[in-house]
Amino acid sequence: xxxxxxxxxRVVPLAPAVVLLALFMxxxxxxxxxxxxxxxxxxxxAALSPEWIGFDNYAALVGDPDFPKSLWLTVVFVFLSAxxxxxxxxILLAGLLRSAVKPVRSIASTVVVAAWVLPxxxxxxxxxxxxxxxxxxxxxxxxxxxTGPDWLYSTPMLAVILANIWRGTAxxxxxxxxxxxxxxxxxxxxxxxxxxxxxxRLTWVTLPVIRRSISTNLMLTTLQTLSVFTLIYVMTGxxxxxxxxxxxxxxxxxxxxxxxVGYGTAIATVMIIVGGIFSVIYIRALRPEVD
Amino acid sequence: xxxxxxxxxxxxAAALALSLxxxxxxxxxxxxxxIKVAYQKFGNFTQADELFKDVKADYEKANPDITVxxxxxxxxxxxxxxxxxxxxxxxxxxxxxxxxxxxxxxxDVEAGYLAPLDDYLAEWxxxxxxxxxxxxxxxxxxxxxxxxxxxTDTRGLWFNKDVLAKAGLPEDWAPKSxxxxxxxxxxxxxxxPDVVPFNMYSGKPQGEAAVMQGFxxxxxxxxxxxxxxxKWVLGSQGFVDSLDFITTVFTEGLAPxxxxxxxxxxxxxxxxxxxxxxxxxxxxxGSWVAGNWLESGVAPWPEWSEKMGTAPMPTQDGAAPGxxxxxxxxxxxxxxxxxxxDAAFEFISMALDRENSLWFDVANSQIxxxxxxxxxxxxxxxxxxxxxxTGLVDVTNxxxxxxxxxxxxxxxxxxxxxxxxxxxxxxxxAAAYDEAVIGIVGEENTVQG
Numbered sequence: 001x002x003x004x005x006x007x008x009x010r011v012v013p014l015a016p017a018v019v020l021l022a023l024f025m026x027x028x029x030x031x032x033x034x035x036x037x038x039x040x041x042x043x044x045x046a047a048l049s050p051e052w053i054g055f056d057n058y059a060a061l062v063g064d065p066d067f068p069k070s071l072w073l074t075v076v077f078v079f080l081s082a083x084x085x086x087x088x089x090x091i092l093l094a095g096l097l098r099s100a101v102k103p104v105r106s107i108a109s110t111v112v113v114a115a116w117v118l119p120x121x122x123x124x125x126x127x128x129x130x131x132x133x134x135x136x137x138x139x140x141x142x143x144x145x146x147t148g149p150d151w152l153y154s155t156p157m158l159a160v161i162l163a164n165i166w167r168g169t170a171x172x173x174x175x176x177x178x179x180x181x182x183x184x185x186x187x188x189x190x191x192x193x194x195x196x197x198x199x200x201r202l203t204w205v206t207l208p209v210i211r212r213s214i215s216t217n218l219m220l221t222t223l224q225t226l227s228v229f230t231l232i233y234v235m236t237g238x239x240x241x242x243x244x245x246x247x248x249x250x251x252x253x254x255x256x257x258x259x260x261v262g263y264g265t266a267i268a269t270v271m272i273i274v275g276g277i278f279s280v281i282y283i284r285a286l287r288p289e290v291d
Numbered sequence: 292x293x294x295x296x297x298x299x300x301x302x303x304a305a306a307l308a309l310s311l312x313x314x315x316x317x318x319x320x321x322x323x324x325x326i327k328v329a330y331q332k333f334g335n336f337t338q339a340d341e342l343f344k345d346v347k348a349d350y351e352k353a354n355p356d357i358t359v360x361x362x363x364x365x366x367x368x369x370x371x372x373x374x375x376x377x378x379x380x381x382x383x384x385x386x387x388x389x390x391x392x393x394x395x396x397x398x399d400v401e402a403g404y405l406a407p408l409d410d411y412l413a414e415w416x417x418x419x420x421x422x423x424x425x426x427x428x429x430x431x432x433x434x435x436x437x438x439x440x441x442x443t444d445t446r447g448l449w450f451n452k453d454v455l456a457k458a459g460l461p462e463d464w465a466p467k468s469x470x471x472x473x474x475x476x477x478x479x480x481x482x483x484p485d486v487v488p489f490n491m492y493s494g495k496p497q498g499e500a501a502v503m504q505g506f507x508x509x510x511x512x513x514x515x516x517x518x519x520x521x522k523w524v525l526g527s528q529g530f531v532d533s534l535d536f537i538t539t540v541f542t543e544g545l546a547p548x549x550x551x552x553x554x555x556x557x558x559x560x561x562x563x564x565x566x567x568x569x570x571x572x573x574x575x576x577g578s579w580v581a582g583n584w585l586e587s588g589v590a591p592w593p594e595w596s597e598k599m600g601t602a603p604m605p606t607q608d609g610a611a612p613g614x615x616x617x618x619x620x621x622x623x624x625x626x627x628x629x630x631x632x633d634a635a636f637e638f639i640s641m642a643l644d645r646e647n648s649l650w651f652d653v654a655n656s657q658i659x660x661x662x663x664x665x666x667x668x669x670x671x672x673x674x675x676x677x678x679x680x681t682g683l684v685d686v687t688n689x690x691x692x693x694x695x696x697x698x699x700x701x702x703x704x705x706x707x708x709x710x711x712x713x714x715x716x717x718x719x720x721a722a723a724y725d726e727a728v729i730g731i732v733g734e735e736n737t738v739q740g
Contacts, residue, residue: 042376043395044694047402060730065723133550153550237496239553240712256373257495258701 029272035265042259050262057266066242066250067267074226074246074274077161082225085165087218090172094180095202097173109173116170124234127163128152131235156236156244163231168224172217179213180206219282226275247271323631325358326638329378330390331371332363334559335589338582338655339390345650346642353641357634362386367555369498372697379404382628387635388642391624393428394499396438398694399624400431406627407435411636417644417661425660429622432694438622439643442657444578445616445683446504448472448602454572455600458482465602468609469509469536472573476545479572487565488545491575493537494708496555502703503617503690504576509533511688512606512615515740518691523699523732525725527740532607534710534717541711549712563590566599575604578680582656585673596675603683616683619690620660658684695732702727 036057040050061067093112097105115123130136131151138148151159183206191205207214229248232238238245238253245253247267255264328347332340340363347359364374372395378384379402391399399405408429412418421440429438452462458478466472476488491508492501510517515529524530540546551557562583565571567590574580581599584592592598603614623639625632641647645663652659653673658681659665671677690696706724709715715723729737 041402042373042380043398043402043404043697045401047376047380047404150550237553237555239495239708240549241708241714243712243714253495257369258698259373259376260698 032265032268032272035262036269038262040261040265042256042261044259046262047259053262057263060263061266061270066245069242070245070247070250070267071270071274073157073244074271076157077164077228077246078222078225078278081161081164082168082221083218085161086168086172086221086225087214089165089169090217091176093169093173094176097177098180112173113170115167118167120167120230121234123167124163124231127159127166127231128235131159131163152236153240156240160232160235160244163235164225164228167231168221171224172221175213175217176210179210183209215282215285219279222278222282223275226271226278247274323634324356325360326387326629326631326634327360327362327385327626328388328638329362329364329375329386331368332365333367333371334556335563335583336655337589338587338651341587341654342642342647342651346638346647350638350641354634354637357631359638367496367498368392368500376402376404379626379628385626385628387626387629387631388638389624389626390441391438391622392499393438393440393620393622394690394696394700396429396622396624397432397692398697400433400437401694403627405431405437406625406629406632407431407437408439408625408636408639409435411632411640412436412439415640417640420645420661420663422660422662425620428620428689429624438624439639440620440622440660441643441648442652442655443618443620443660444658445618445680445687446508446575446577447604447614447616447680447683448573449566449576449580450573450600450602451566451569451571452598452600454479454483454486454569458572462600464600466605467613468605469512469607472605473539473545476540476573477543480545486570486572487547488572489540489575490547490557490561490565490571490573491537491540492552492558493541493546493711494549494553495704496553497558498704499700500558501707502700503619505537506533506703506707507617507688507690508575508604508615509536509607511617512604514607514610516688517699518693518696519738522736522738523691523695523728524740525728525737526721529607530724530740531717531721534706534720537707538710538713538717542713546711552711553708567592567595578658578676578683579656581674581676582654585654585656587654599676601676601679603686612686614683614686616687617690618684618687620657698731699728702731 037052037054038050039046039053039056041047093108097108100108118126128135132138133150133153137151141148149155187205187209188201191201196204227248228246229252232244232246232249233252236244238249242250247270251264251267251271254267255261328343330339330343340361343361347361350359351357362378364371366374372392375386375389375391376399378386379399385404391405396405425440425443426436428440428443429436431437448466450464455464455475456462458475458481460475460478464475466475472489479486479488491505493505494501497505507517510529510533513527513529513532515527516524518524541549541552546552547557554560561571561574562576562580566574566580567584581595582588583590584595604616606613606615623642625635625639629635645661648659648661649664649667649670651657652664653670656674656676658677659670664670691699702724705727706715706720709720709723710717
């Protein structure tokens with residue numbers, strides 16, 4: 001009996017969170033999954049009574065030339081801005097700031113964290129103003145006699161990737177600062193006494209010790225970046241044409257601009273699957289051994 | 292498992308915040324003593340807002356027990372349709388009266404959003420003032436009437452006489468073919484490289500404005516059409532030629548740069564700034580553009596009637612009837628979920644009585660659909676271009692009256708954007724369009740043009 005009451009005592013405080021999660025996380029996921037098998041729409045007969053159309057939406061996706069392009073753009077965006085950009089920048093900044101003097105450390109981290117603190121829409125407008133053809137970047141370049149291109153138009157993916165690195169690096173930096181602070185100094189000192197140089201200490205001592213932070217951080221930044229919508233939508237609107245339409249933009253466009261909700265949710269379902277694949281890879285590749 | 296636990300806390304907090312937020316804003320549903328009126332208010336288009344504010348005051352004075360709740364939706368046209376559709380899907384937000392584009396009516400009737408008005412119209416003694424074409428524009432596929440027309444419009448070429456004079460073109464310039472139009476644009480470019488020679492709307496951000504003011508004004512002048520005898524026309528030469536025209540103006544620099552053209556606000560900018568400031572030579576646009584420059588508009592420009600000229604949009608090679616136009620227009624419609632349809636119709640009939648129709652048609656430069664307004668001297672005198680644009684009714688075309696049209700229209704925007712940005716050739720974009728239309732309507736509902 002004691003076990004049961006302990007079980008109940010454990011479940012009760014968890015229950016509200018579980019209910020809310022089921023309602024607001026699982027609910028939409030299930031609805032989106034269901035919707036992707038219907039022809040639900042915002043207008044027309046399908047808005048009144050959506051019909052079950054099986055895998056037609058997915059078949060249409062496969063035949064849609066925009067879809068593979070969008071999938072590829074999403075992978076490029078996630079890989080370059082989250083996996084490479086935010087993580088590498090984050091760990092570099094965290095490492096450099098550890099050995100920096102205090103005023104430099106506080107100023108630099110404030111600047112980096114500011115981008116993270118800004119509401120997404122404000123950060124997106126700031127990035128838009130920076131990369132716009134008559135924006136800050138091109139004005140600065142003009143000052144030294146270079147005529148910059150129209151970044152948002154001619155290199156939209158580069159612009160949104162840089163903007164997302166700028167916006168997201170603070171998160172990785174904070175995670176890695178905390179992780180680096182936990183690396184036992186005697187380990188690095190011992191390695192130093194054995195004659196390991198800086199790079200060797202990083203590769204053989206520091207990184208293995210913080211690998212669990214790395215895997216957590218990689219997973220979080222990947223999933224966050226996978227669902228980035230506001231930043232891209234404000235900066236380029238997914239354009240020109242479809243040149244920066246990642247999956248969230250494509251899903252929004254099909255569901256709400258072109259009123260094909262069923263088709264849009266099919267794209268959203270693909271996004272969930274892509275996110276799932278990334279998560280499984282991280283969990284497998286960086287599985288923490290028992291220690 | 293650390294990861295999972297790490298995730299739960301912020302997610303639960305966010306979910307909690309969301310649910311609390313939802314509780315706070317709940318309880319907004321209409322009841323019988325409130326009628327909700329949804330309409331668009333965006334950029335230079337503030338005339339509907341002014342109209343409904345006036346009507347609300349009058350209506351509430353006449354019916355003290357009923358409150359009118361105005362819901363202005365500040366969004367570009369296609370986003371407005373989306374917002375309206377989302378409002379219509381939930382009984383707590385569905386409007387009683389809505390500002391509805393004629394081309395959305397058939398589709399929204401099938402979606403069950405609109406209520407038929409026939410019973411009310413039969414008893415409305417002013418309904419016989421509306422011309423037949425306006426009555427048809429508000430009809431659903433079932434033959435019932437769902438929208439009361441606020442006015443109609445035509446489309447043609449506006450030009451700044453000063454800019455044309457600099458390029459050696461006459462004040463009464465009127466091109467006879469696409470080539471003459473392009474020649475004029477090239478002459479303007481040569482005379483002043485800082486001026487945008489020719490503006491047409493194109494691409495997804497401009498929505499239906501791109502399709503109707505832009506693409507269809509070209510296509511219906513080629514002798515080909517979108518829809519014929521109940522079937523969608525695919526693979527027509529006119530379709531490719533129209534896309535080719537768009538490619539030409541954007542790649543030769545005769546139009547705004549693609550990045551300017553893909554800015555959501557370009558319509559506002561062209562009408563309120565570029566045309567008055569002489570930064571655009573020729574603009575393919577609607578009859579209502581002058582509404583911006585009237586005293587009641589957002590960019591008053593007293594000299595506009597001397598500085599601006601108008602010309603019909605020519606057909607591709609000058610073939611009869613020599614000019615082309617498209618007509619649409621907006622209506623007021625009643626939501627199918629209205630709890631007080633009598634009050635909703637009373638609001639509609641008040642908003643579109645003689646006096647209010649006259650005000651709206653003049654302020655928004657609409658072509659009147661009420662005969663008593665059309666004959667009113669105030670209507671004919673205020674705007675010197677009214678006669679020209681009313682004359683275009685003879686050569687005007689209407690969009691395919693089917694509930695699939697809005698979806699097909701989206702595919703035209705996609706094709707336009709693909710060619711203006713150089714991502715596809717006109718032939719490739721036309722082929723992609725053909726394939727997309729088959730996906731929407733089924734191969735059996737198409738015909739090779």
